[in-house]
Amino acid sequence: MRYSVLVFMFILFFSFECHSYTLYWLTGAGIKRPAQMIAKAYNETHKDKVVIIAGGSGQVLNQIIQSKRGDIYTLVDVDFLNRAKRFNAISTYKKILKLTPIFLLSRIGEKKIGNFYDLSKVGTKIAGGNPKAMCLGKTFEQIMSKLPSELANKIQKNIRIRCLNVFQIVGYVKEGVVDAGIVLDKALIKSTHLKYITIPQKYNVNRYGYVALVSYSKHKEAAKELYNFILTHLYVYKNYGFEVLK
Structure with missing residues (x-):
């Protein structure tokens, strides 16, 4: 049994x-x-x-x-x-x-970046994305292609890091390694308690x-x-x- x-x-x-x-x-x-x-x-x-x-x-x-x-x-x-x-x-x-991309600002970055155009200032450090690994890389490139060439060149020179995913970008911004980093949407930064700047609609890419x-x-x-x-x-x-x- x-x-x-x-x-x-x-x-x-x-x-x-x-x-x-x-x-x-x-x-x-x-x-x-x-x-x-x-x-x-x-x-x-x-x-x-x-x-x-x-x-x-x-x-x-x-x-x-x-x-x-x-x-x-x-x-x-x-x-x-x-x-x-x-x-x-x-x-x-x-x-x-x-999703509507924005730029997240570090504590230091928010003191010297008041709007999108300030990303072109000499000495500004920006985190972008690797276009082969993440959509933000391609998004950044498409935004740059819409800008006047002089402005685009200045911002491109300020890119210090190209990350593999958005959380790497957020991490570098939170740690102050960079002044600003492109992020897919403001929904991703709620827990950071950091400020952000918007991208002018005529240049942004949803x-x-x-x-x-x-x-x-x-x-x-x-x-x-x-x-x-x-x-x-x-x-x-x-x-x-x-x-x-x-």
Whole structure:
């Protein structure tokens, strides 16, 4: 009798294990925190468990393409979205966020930078992004391309660091290594208690966030369930200050 009960329990446990999966959600670092909260809610209500992997949108896309693994990809920047499509790395996607870049100021920086044009002052230290690793790198380049050439050249000369993700930029600004750093959206700087300057609308370049199903997923039905769960929990991004698209 005891043996039969043990066998039954083993079969029950094994059956549960066979039908619960680990799902990998790769996300751009700038929109990581809402993803973590949604994943937590999912893990509390579903047998499948979500693991968050964060980095620059380009960085995590490279991981997806090279490893041919992953279930969900959230990113910022249409260029990375198009690259994912070229490699057939995603099967479906939806535009979910609108982001407006700003420049975060260090304590020292706020004393000498009063507006966007002050970024061109001699001796100003700026943190930018690596265009191959993160959308902010490309964003910075596009903003510079809209500026009068003299102003653009002066600002370009003040770039001291090109970072791999937005949290590196924020870190350098908080530590005072640089005077200013470009950030995707003011929603990302709430906890820093630092000031920021806006970019004139005629020069700024809005970015958009997307959620996508990874075509390499080993558990397509479970991944689709997570994808739909994310779409019904976009208010979490709004709670973090992001502009959610309808």
